[in-house]
Amino acid sequence: MTQPPLTLFEKIWRQHVVASSGEFDLLWVDRHFVHEGSFHAFDKLDSSGRPLAFPGLTFGIADHYVPSDLSRLDDDPEVAGMIRLLEDNTTKHQLTYLGLGHGDRGIVHVAAPELGLTLPGLIIVCGDSHTTTHGAFGALAMGIGATEVAHVLATQTLWQRRPKTMRIHVEGKLAAGVTAKDLALHIIHQIGTGGATGHAVEYTGPAVAALSMDARMTLCNMTIEAGARVGMVAPDETTFAWLRDAPQAPQGETFEQAERHWRTLYSDTDAHYDKSVSIDAGEVAPRITWGTSPEQSVAVDEPFAPTDSEATRSSLDYMGLTAGRPILGLEVDQVFIGSCTNSRLSDLRDAADVLKGGTVKVPTLIVAGSNRVKAQAEAEGLAEIFRNAGASWGESGCSMCVAMNGDSVAPGKRCASTSNRNFPGRQGPGARTHLMSPAMAAAAALNGKIVDVRQPATGAPS
Amino acid sequence: MKPVTQVESPALLLLDANIDTDQIIPARFLRKPRSSGYHHYLLYDARYDMQGQPRPESPIPESTAPGSSSAAKIVLAGHNIGCGSSREGAVYAFVDYGIQVIISTKIADIFRNNAIRNGLLPIMLQQAPFDALVAYCQAHPQATLTVDLEAYEIRREDGSCLPFELDDGSRERLLKGIDDIQATLAWQREIDAFAKHYLAEQPWVVPVNS
Numbered sequence: 250m251t252q253p254p255l256t257l258f259e260k261i262w263r264q265h266v267v268a269s270s271g272e273f274d275l276l277w278v279d280r281h282f283v284h285e286g287s288f289h290a291f292d293k294l295d296s297s298g299r300p301l302a303f304p305g306l307t308f309g310i311a312d313h314y315v316p317s318d319l320s321r322l323d324d325d326p327e328v329a330g331m332i333r334l335l336e337d338n339t340t341k342h343q344l345t346y347l348g349l350g351h352g353d354r355g356i357v358h359v360a361a362p363e364l365g366l367t368l369p370g371l372i373i374v375c376g377d378s379h380t381t382t383h384g385a386f387g388a389l390a391m392g393i394g395a396t397e398v399a400h401v402l403a404t405q406t407l408w409q410r411r412p413k414t415m416r417i418h419v420e421g422k423l424a425a426g427v428t429a430k431d432l433a434l435h436i437i438h439q440i441g442t443g444g445a446t447g448h449a450v451e452y453t454g455p456a457v458a459a460l461s462m463d464a465r466m467t468l469c470n471m472t473i474e475a476g477a478r479v480g481m482v483a484p485d486e487t488t489f490a491w492l493r494d495a496p497q498a499p500q501g502e503t504f505e506q507a508e509r510h511w512r513t514l515y516s517d518t519d520a521h522y523d524k525s526v527s528i529d530a531g532e533v534a535p536r537i538t539w540g541t542s543p544e545q546s547v548a549v550d551e552p553f554a555p556t557d558s559e560a561t562r563s564s565l566d567y568m569g570l571t572a573g574r575p576i577l578g579l580e581v582d583q584v585f586i587g588s589c590t591n592s593r594l595s596d597l598r599d600a601a602d603v604l605k606g607g608t609v610k611v612p613t614l615i616v617a618g619s620n621r622v623k624a625q626a627e628a629e630g631l632a633e634i635f636r637n638a639g640a641s642w643g644e645s646g647c648s649m650c651v652a653m654n655g656d657s658v659a660p661g662k663r664c665a666s667t668s669n670r671n672f673p674g675r676q677g678p679g680a681r682t683h684l685m686s687p688a689m690a691a692a693a694a695l696n697g698k699i700v701d702v703r704q705p706a707t708g709a710p711s
Numbered sequence: 712m713k714p715v716t717q718v719e720s721p722a723l724l725l726l727d728a729n730i731d732t733d734q735i736i737p738a739r740f741l742r743k744p745r746s747s748g749y750h751h752y753l754l755y756d757a758r759y760d761m762q763g764q765p766r767p768e769s770p771i772p773e774s775t776a777p778g779s780s781s782a783a784k785i786v787l788a789g790h791n792i793g794c795g796s797s798r799e800g801a802v803y804a805f806v807d808y809g810i811q812v813i814i815s816t817k818i819a820d821i822f823r824n825n826a827i828r829n830g831l832l833p834i835m836l837q838q839a840p841f842d843a844l845v846a847y848c849q850a851h852p853q854a855t856l857t858v859d860l861e862a863y864e865i866r867r868e869d870g871s872c873l874p875f876e877l878d879d880g881s882r883e884r885l886l887k888g889i890d891d892i893q894a895t896l897a898w899q900r901e902i903d904a905f906a907k908h909y910l911a912e913q914p915w916v917v918p919v920n921s
């Protein structure tokens with residue numbers, strides 16, 4: 250009997266089914282990450298009276314409540330208390346904990362992949378929706394809620410209904426100055442924030458295969474903004490090369506054994522997807538969001554809110570904009586380069602290329618995604634370029650992506666941001682967020698307004 | 712978890728599309744302990760201004776507050792309610808406010824999962840019946856809706872009746888108020904057998920330092 254052709258997603262799912270009940274499968278979980286916000290789950294676990302099932306497979310990392318300036322923790326006992334609560338819970342349950350001061354700490358979606366905790370073929374969960382990021386390695390990775398986190402802690406399994414499958418095929422090649430962030434915003438604009446709801450997305454095609462691991466992570470990271478809980482790329486030579494250097498990845502003979510398995514993780518020819526979308530990478534330009542949803546974006550040389558409707562009006566009102574004018578030249582009050590979307594080494598290199606030799610016109614905060622990235626950026630001189638340009642260089646963590654650690658955008662202020670969400674209030678009550686790539690954000694910092702990073706005249710004086 | 716069988720109340724209308732979890736509960740409240748209730752924080756920035764004063768244009772009228780005579784237990788929500796993050800606090804905010812049912816044309820995946828696990832019934836309707844229900848509630852703001860999970864029905868005071876669907880597993884969980892962890896213990900033998908086999912076959916899945 251021959252196997253029917255399967256997608257990458259179906260292969261991994263099948264390998265993890267422990268039991269089934271009605272429409273739900275009980276899945277084995279390989280990796281589980283907890284952060285400060287997971288305290289509700291620990292409370293639920295404790296009240297269930299159950300111990301942790303497999304402490305070696307759950308990792309605690311402080312990220313959400315870590316401010317870019319650690320000295321501020323002294324003045325904010327509530328924020329500091331959140332980090333302490335995580336430390337207490339991980340100590341109590343004997344989990345590996347990467348806390349303040351740990352050289353490997355960082356945003357969970359940056360730190361775990363670089364440590365090699367994220368591997369192809371694994372089921373990875375975390376009480377954070379951007380867990381989709383880890384799909385860049387060909388893992389099945391998804392965000393879960395606190396009750397589910399407690400369930401994973403107690404049983405190392407998770408009940409899930411199997412989502413449908415969706416392929417996003419990207420033909421062609423991204424042009425110079427166009428990044429995975431632009432591609433992600435382009436796709437979300439095209440299919441909408443609900444365009445992939447209920448589906449596990451697999452990105453395929455030459456433009457995806459050509460992406461670095463950093464870029465694949467950016468793409469998979471934003472998949473949740475299109476409504477999908479899973480976004481993945483099949484593992485290939487780029488993936489294996491990354492893992493070979495990772496400290497917690499399998500080593501030696503075990504690595505070879507693992508790699509043999511990883512090479513079976515691809516979608517079979519003729520595998521069926523419930524939905525398919527095709528994108529031409531050549532059509533993607535640097536994109537910027539103008540509204541309060543990640544789907545509300547335009548190419549840098551387009552006017553925003555092309556149609557003035559009731560739906561766009563509330564976004565425009567919140568953003569303090571009127572329909573029909575070009576986004577080019579829009580003044581910004583500040584710039585944030587960071588978050589699990591765009592705070593890896595290549596993102597910081599992109600920003601440094603633009604900032605080198607220039608001076609920022611508006612307050613600019615640059616935050617590495619992890620302490621490892623931070624150390625590397627310092628070693629190769631990127632941090633110096635940032636400081637010389639007048640930007641602030643902060644402690645790694647979620648920082649200004651989310652207004653919960655003391656870094657935030659003031660009411661009514663306009664921020665060019667490399668993060669992933671421009672919802673009302675996301676970066677602070679009344680804050681106005683424009684999402685874009687690191688290079689575009691750096692160019693906005695130099696000019697105090699939105700410019701097209703592809704036009705040399707708008708970059709740093711050379 | 713409190714079982715949900717039959718819920719009767721006037722409906723609270725939150726009809727904007729894409730009400731995301733950041734709006735449902737702003738991030739700064741997520742550090743609050745649950746013990747004092749999350750109902751204070753439900754749609755906080757839309758209800759209160761920067762000084763903490765109630766906004767006249769608040770989407771939640773005081774008359775629907777928990778404990779009031781016409782307290783709402785049912786929400787009719789715009790398309791794609793609960794989109795955004797996995798924060799379960801968004802569900803706690805509704806639940807602590809006394810909401811037991813959310814009806815929309817689309818409810819975001821993770822929010823929906825979280826809802827079912829916290830005794831909040833998520834109902835997705837087609838556009839036309841949803842619109843009709845909204846029109847009815849707008850025309851009769853005091854009217855009571857009855858959501859009957861046993862019968863899969865939403866009944867209006869005028870006798871009209873609307874069917875809805877929900878998968879069996881979620882329905883049972885809500886009807887009986889089943890706690891997840893306890894329920895899964897019935898599968899402990901399967902879990903142990905799977906783990907033994909799986910970890911032996913694929914030694915690389917366990918991180919080197921643990």
Ligand code: SF4
Pocket residue numbers: 312313356358377379588589590646647650651668669
């Ligand atoms: S950087 Fe932002 S989106 Fe990413 S995990 Fe942190 S808060 Fe969430």
